[in-house]
Amino acid sequence: MHVGVIPDITLFIQLAIFLVFMFIMKKIYFDPYLQAMDEREETVKKLLKEAEENHKKTEEILKKVDEIIAKTRAETQKIMEQYHHETNEMVSSILKKAQNEAEEMIEDAKKEVERVVEIEKKTMDKIIEKLALEIVNKILPKEKAA
Template sequence: MHVTINLDYTLFIQLGLFLIFMFIMKKIYFQPYLEAFEERESTVKKLLQEAETNNQQAQEILKEVDAILSKVKEESKKILEQSSRETNQMVAEIIRKAQEEAEKEIEEAKKDIDRIVEIETKTLDISIEKIAEKIVDKLTLKEKAA
């Protein structure tokens, strides 16, 4: 008994054609798409890294801005306090000067009143003396006549 095996080469031919087809498809179709996907993936990774870097820089800038704002607030508070103190000092100085001027004017008015009273007193004394002389003259005339 002798067994003969008939080999069917069509299986090998189909396998070879399939491999050739896969090679051609890989070169023409799959490889450009894979390269495009890889390029897109690397671009997305780069953009994500840049976004993360930009986010970190933005956070650092925000911290710096917050620090600057707090310094500016402190400085403005100091300036406001200083200007308030200076304003209060100026107001106190103006009030003091006004009081001094008022006191000077009151003193001058008192002196003027004292001078006027003195003048009026002298005038009144002179008038009283004249009246007294007239009374004495009248009394002496009456005594002479009597």
Template sequence: MDLITPEFGLVFWTLIMFMILLFILRKFAWKPILGAVSEREEGIKKALTAADEARREMENLQADNERILNEARAERESMLKDARDMKAKMIADAKEEAQVQANKMIEQAQAAIESEKKAAMTELKNHVAGLSMEIAEKIVGAELSTDKKQLELVDEMLKETTLN
């Protein structure tokens, strides 16, 4: 028997066995195999669809995050601007209040100076009046018969008098 050239009987029985095997596979195994392949295909399609939805949802979330971040930045800028404006207003108010207080103090000082000046002038007038009275009393009390005596008396009075 030669293995390289098969006989007709061997080929016939091999062909019959192959047909029986094909029939059995078709009857019992083909549908479950196709069903498993179909289920697997459906599972892959569902997974791809879910991945697509997840990708779209991630894009939406990223867009929402970007929008929220931009809103937060804008709000922060607004708050910083308000704080700067408030600071500037507080500084301006403080400067204005300080200027008002300084002007008030200057006015009070000027009023005090004017009051002291008037008091000094009054005291000076009273002192001059007192001196004039003393001089007049001494002049009236002394003999004023000659011009020479009058001049001597005035010189003597001026020497005695000291101004404060």
């Protein structure tokens, strides 16, 4: 018989204090931390998607540049054949003049293609630099806060 034994309720009090402590920690620390992590993950996913889209755009631009180069080569080849045919019918002095004109056109076409490629590269470098700065600016402030 357990007459006169008082039940020990300290275990229940400690359990209640622990549960209150866990609830407060969840509201103050865990929920904001998890929310910040989710936001960071979404931001990174968004930036990666944007970077992938920009990469695809870059690939498309490079493909167009390659097409322009191929078209320019085909056009210059056609022009050279035309000049060659015409020069066969003319005297040697006119032949030399026509060849010089064809070479100038090829050089101009190459310079134009190089100029277009350089402009596109600079544009892509600026876009990539801007995206990198945005990623760094979005990631670094969150690391300081955490």
